[in-house]
Amino acid sequence: AAGVIQSPRHLIKEKRETATLKCYPIPRHDTVYWYQQGPGQDPQFLISFYEKMQSDKGSIPDRFSAQQFSDYHSELNMSSLELGDSALYFCASSPRAGRSPYNEQFFGPGTRLTVL
């Protein structure tokens, strides 16, 4: 079965550079979520999109922006990178059927970003 695809899997950047992370949801899933997991920390919700519109926002820095495209893939753009941005960035997708609690979120393998 198709899973959530994230690219790249690993990314190394210098401070103040820009990074773009991509997420391709499971086919027919129209909702995408982004989470950030710092070293030794629990995953923190950043932002989500439903039908190409932002549906919820968490602790996403102003230096980060994201969007969802017409094919439902999403990109997380990170500018002026700081050392503290080094983390594992997960994307998850779900088939949205109202706010059903049974809307499981299916996770991608994550992109590990290292900022030097």
Add this chain to the structure above:
Amino acid sequence: ILNVEQSPQSLHVQEGDSTNFTCSFPSSNFYALHWYRWETAKSPEALFVMTLNGDEKKKGRISATLNTKEGYSYLYIKGSQPEDSATYLCASHYNTDKLIFGTGTRLQVFP
């Protein structure tokens, strides 16, 4: 601030032992509780979604219970096997779709 806590942080057991760990979450406006199993270098894999007080779910040797009034869930593994070694994450959600994660319980099963 919504805070989900898991205990213990890590657990080492022998093959064949049964084990359990806890997820505590705020019970106000609770909507659902998710358990994920996460092996290193792989995607977190959904195990259970539970919503109702007293819910019990089972998948093979793994089962989970839910108490929404007091805000906790237990995950049980019967007869642990080395392949059960992973981090077990719980996450709750309230009136939005975003998940609030705990820090996970890292389980290591020794042969």
